[in-house]
Amino acid sequence: MGEVKLIGTHSSFPCARIVWALKLKGIPYEFIKEDLLNKSSLLLEMNPVYKKVPVLLHDNKPVVESLIIIEYIDETWKTNPLLPQDPYDRAMARFWAKFVDEKVVPSAWEAMISQGEEKAIDSAQEALGFLENLIKGKKFFGGEKIGYLDLVVGWVALWLKAMEEVGGMTLLDSLKFPSLDEWTQNFIQVPAIHESLPPKEDVVNYFQFGLDYLRSLAAK
Ligand SMILES: N[C@@H](CCC(=O)N[C@@H](CS)C(=O)NCC(=O)O)C(=O)O
Incomplete structure (x- = not known):
């Protein structure tokens, strides 16, 4: 399965999308709370292009942009598919x-x-x-x-x-x-x-x- 971490904030809906996807799939993860008023060096390193949350770290490899992250989760963990099959x-x-x-x-x-x-x-x-x-x-x-x-x-x-x-x-x-x-x-x-x-x-x-x-x- 690998180590899964999510850099995010609790009030952000793009982050909520990822929490929901991980929970629906039953994937354990660590939530790393980000302060968007004082961005961490981890966020800037993992999402240097947009500097935004959410960032999914899978074995320390970053995936960014919530729609892309959901697709990545769905392709990586096949149980409980989220995207349509057709x-x-x-x-x-x-x-x-x-x-x-x-x-x-x-x-x-x-x-x-x-x-x-x-x-x-x-x-x-x-x-x-x-x-x-x-x-x-x-x-x-x-x-x-x-x-x-x-x-x-x-x-x-x-x-x-x-x-x-x-x-x-x-x-x-x-x-x-x-x-x-x-x-x-x-x-x-x-x-x-x-x-x-x-x-x-x-x-x-x-x-x-x-x-x-x-x-x-x-x-x-
Ligand atoms: N298109 C992005 C939007 C992400 C986004 O807007 N994140 C906000 C929090 S809701 C953010 O990190 N804002 C910080 C900033 O704009 O500096 C996605 O779907 O992941």
Whole structure:
């Protein structure tokens, strides 16, 4: 199996994706807590390109970028597969994962920092609408079982709610997105997910800190 370590922070959803993947596979690992305000020499050495968490260390070899790390974990430890077996389904899962990180996350972030500006909310809800259509009639994005895309969308179940609180707005309106809302309930009930969710207050503080920091930069 080799030695597995994860450099991360508890309030970061890209890091949570990796914790979930490791737990679903039953892989023991050591969590190395990173201070993003005072980055460790280990982080800078292991991720010199982006200097970000998460970083997975497998026998001291680094793998970075959460989507790539999940794929690495899935290819390395075959039990409880996360990506679909069918090549077309796998391509689609990767397509939607890219969409989540390139469109859904940034639009929700924009809506938060605009403090609920209508145009920003519309744009975030348009992006969430694609996920609503995708999950309609299914328990998980992976079908009956939790899979890769569920881990990628997982931030919606907690981090999106924290963004809503900080931005004073609602994005995941349960009337507009009933299936996605139901999925969040199914997702957080899975023990591996449930037991490793940070307290919502920590995530709210994390986003509030980020927002205050951006404002202080803008004021200079
Ligand atoms: N695309 C990356 C994003 C990772 C990321 O943004 N990490 C944040 C924490 S949530 C970070 O390390 N930020 C530190 C920085 O930007 O300096 C992934 O999916 O792994």
